[in-house]
Amino acid sequence: WSSDVCSSDLRDATLYHSFEHRMPPLARGKRLLSLHDLWTLRPGNGWQAPEFQKRQAPLLDQAIRRADWITTPSRAVLRQLHELFPETRARSQCVPWGPTLDPAAIRASEGRPRPIERRYFLTVANFEARKNLPFLLTALEGLSGFEWVFAGSPGHGGQPILEELQAFAARSKIAFHFLHDLTSDRLSELYRHAEAVRSEEHTSE
Numbered sequence: 001w002s003s004d005v006c007s008s009d010l011r012d013a014t015l016y017h018s019f020e021h022r023m024p025p026l027a028r029g030k031r032l033l034s035l036h037d038l039w040t041l042r043p044g045n046g047w048q049a050p051e052f053q054k055r056q057a058p059l060l061d062q063a064i065r066r067a068d069w070i071t072t073p074s075r076a077v078l079r080q081l082h083e084l085f086p087e088t089r090a091r092s093q094c095v096p097w098g099p100t101l102d103p104a105a106i107r108a109s110e111g112r113p114r115p116i117e118r119r120y121f122l123t124v125a126n127f128e129a130r131k132n133l134p135f136l137l138t139a140l141e142g143l144s145g146f147e148w149v150f151a152g153s154p155g156h157g158g159q160p161i162l163e164e165l166q167a168f169a170a171r172s173k174i175a176f177h178f179l180h181d182l183t184s185d186r187l188s189e190l191y192r193h194a195e196a197v198r199s200e201e202h203t204s205e
Contacts, residue, residue: 126155144173
């Protein structure tokens with residue numbers, strides 16, 4: 001977090017992070033909004049039921065306008081926020097999310113075999129249209145010499161996307177691994193040994 005977020009006028013603040021997009025009418029101190037994405041504000045996004053979107057969009061709009069400070073998990077979401085709400089540029093910041101790696105667990109794992117023998121890249125995400133995973137497949141077309149691990153399950157409308165990924169894997173020179181229901185220790189191991197972690201930020205529509 002930057003010194004702006006930690007400034008004295010925001011130390012006594014209420015952190016707001018909710019899937020319901022509803023900021024409490026009364027909040028103690030300043031209001032910090034942790035904003036995951038802006039899909040609710042996109043009409044006909046194909047991800048949320050129209051009734052849900054119609055009900056929740058005004059709540060999210062109001063929360064953004066009322067927040068004293070806003071954080072986003074990626075620069076992509078921050079750019080979208082500034083496009084829709086230019087007035088938030090002076091009170092918003094990208095604070096990337098990432099895995100929480102327990103040092104004790106890392107030390108205990110020393111000497112264990114790698115979770116995947118060959119070098120691999122890692123994607124941790126549910127399979128949903130908003131992740132724009134077909135774009136990733138276009139980038140991987142024709143490549144070889146490494147493996148790719150997908151850690152996640154089908155989200156809203158995600159089963160066809162998972163099937164598309166599996167069909168691509170069947171004809172690709174890249175070995176794909178589809179994993180789900182992972183323990184924290186298993187996921188930490190995958191993060192630790194991956195050549196790189198593909199971020200949703202680079203492909204989200």
